[in-house]
Amino acid sequence: MSEATISAKQVKELRDRTGAGMMDSKNALVESDGDVDKAIELLRVKGQAKAAKRGDRAASEGLVVSYVHHNGKVGALVEVNCETDFVARNDDFAEFAREVASHVAASAVKYVSEDEVPEEDREAELRVLKEQAAGEGKPEDVQEKIAEGRMRKWLEETVLLKQKHINEDKHEGKTIEELRSELSSNTGENVVVRRFSRFRIGE
Amino acid sequence: MSEATISAKQVKELRDRTGAGMMDSKNALVESDGDVDKAIELLRVKGQAKAAKRGDRAASEGLVVSYVHHNGKVGALVEVNCETDFVARNDDFAEFAREVASHVAASAVKYVSEDEVPEEDREAELRVLKEQAAGEGKPEDVQEKIAEGRMRKWLEETVLLKQKHINEDKHEGKTIEELRSELSSNTGENVVVRRFSRFRIGE
Numbered sequence: 001m002s003e004a005t006i007s008a009k010q011v012k013e014l015r016d017r018t019g020a021g022m023m024d025s026k027n028a029l030v031e032s033d034g035d036v037d038k039a040i041e042l043l044r045v046k047g048q049a050k051a052a053k054r055g056d057r058a059a060s061e062g063l064v065v066s067y068v069h070h071n072g073k074v075g076a077l078v079e080v081n082c083e084t085d086f087v088a089r090n091d092d093f094a095e096f097a098r099e100v101a102s103h104v105a106a107s108a109v110k111y112v113s114e115d116e117v118p119e120e121d122r123e124a125e126l127r128v129l130k131e132q133a134a135g136e137g138k139p140e141d142v143q144e145k146i147a148e149g150r151m152r153k154w155l156e157e158t159v160l161l162k163q164k165h166i167n168e169d170k171h172e173g174k175t176i177e178e179l180r181s182e183l184s185s186n187t188g189e190n191v192v193v194r195r196f197s198r199f200r201i202g203e
Numbered sequence: 204m205s206e207a208t209i210s211a212k213q214v215k216e217l218r219d220r221t222g223a224g225m226m227d228s229k230n231a232l233v234e235s236d237g238d239v240d241k242a243i244e245l246l247r248v249k250g251q252a253k254a255a256k257r258g259d260r261a262a263s264e265g266l267v268v269s270y271v272h273h274n275g276k277v278g279a280l281v282e283v284n285c286e287t288d289f290v291a292r293n294d295d296f297a298e299f300a301r302e303v304a305s306h307v308a309a310s311a312v313k314y315v316s317e318d319e320v321p322e323e324d325r326e327a328e329l330r331v332l333k334e335q336a337a338g339e340g341k342p343e344d345v346q347e348k349i350a351e352g353r354m355r356k357w358l359e360e361t362v363l364l365k366q367k368h369i370n371e372d373k374h375e376g377k378t379i380e381e382l383r384s385e386l387s388s389n390t391g392e393n394v395v396v397r398r399f400s401r402f403r404i405g406e
Contacts, residue, residue, distance in 0.1 A: 075269055197402075
């Protein structure tokens with residue numbers, strides 16, 4: 001499809017849904033033959049490629065954001081970093097930080113990313129899962145596979161970035177990592193969930 | 204002074220300033236010859252004696268409270284415990300928790316209480332302070348004393364409960380531990396600052 005056959009309405013829809021720039025949106029629509037959903041995918045892939053390049057740029061600005069449940073029994077504190085104070089003042093950035101804080105308060109995550117899981121914790125968990133699979137009388141050649149599958153599940157339960165945001169309707173079932181990556185694409189900056197704390201009364 | 208000469212106005216003032224009960228306030232005023240300030244001291248000593256007895260009762264209710272500075276660059280999350288949900292809903296309790304959170308955000312504390320300072324950190328700090336005192340050419344017999352004095356100062360800088368609340372005017376230069384102890388007296392429950400987190404951007 002040529003640029004001439006892309007309607008302003010399509011461009012506006014794509015921009016509204018992704019926050020991408022005018023030219024990037026037009027180019028993506030040309031490449032997707034006017035299919036907005038496909039164009040979103042294209043933009044995301046490109047955005048992630050750019051974001052990967054940004055990965056080693058310093059993210060030392062950002063926001064500290066808290067969320068405390070209205071009953072005062074559980075709360076979270078989160079630090080999200082970006083590269084410039086300009087982006088730290090961006091509404092989408094603040095919104096993402098708030099969404100991460102509310103997710104942390106509502107979940108039982110222990111680590112920001114898989115990298116942070118201590119090797120001994122991972123090994124201990126895998127050992128337990130293998131013993132469980134053995135205890136269930138599974139044949140030896142599938143025990144390993146079952147344990148690995150459960151290990152992935154365990155990581156999804158304990159690692160923040162791997163989790164689908166609790167507000168699945170609003171975020172279309174996207175993971176925190178996907179939301180982070182989109183924000184990074186849209187702002188053009190490296191975005192890092194640096195750390196979080198979560199307190200629940202009596203825990 | 205007999206009970207008959209204590210005015211209702213004095214009792215009211217004492218109760219307003221301490222939150223103590225009617226009979227405790229009257230008795231304290233009789234004992235202090237009608238001197239309200241002295242009566243406050245008496246109530247505090249008695250309150251602390253009661254609070255010490257309460258020290259081993261379970262404090263598993265309470266509030267999680269956060270404070271984030273308006274620029275979004277520094278924030279704190281605090282858990283304060285009491286014994287019953289009734290006290291957790293008390294305004295003074297909530298106010299204390301908020302005051303602790305704002306203090307933590309504004310200070311550079313590392314531990315809640317002196318008990319939490321790891322023995323190796325304390326020893327390392329004392330070693331450095333002794334070397335400093337030696338390096339300053341002080342006679343050997345006073346080096347130890349100088350180091351110990353500086354150690355006390357270091358503890359005051361790193362231990363939350365030992366710090367004067369940042370709002371010295373409002374809290375008359377009282378330490379967090381003094382405010383905690385007063386709240387414990389006034390509520391009749393064990394009050395415990397359980398834990399805190401403090402995030403500052405780029406730290």
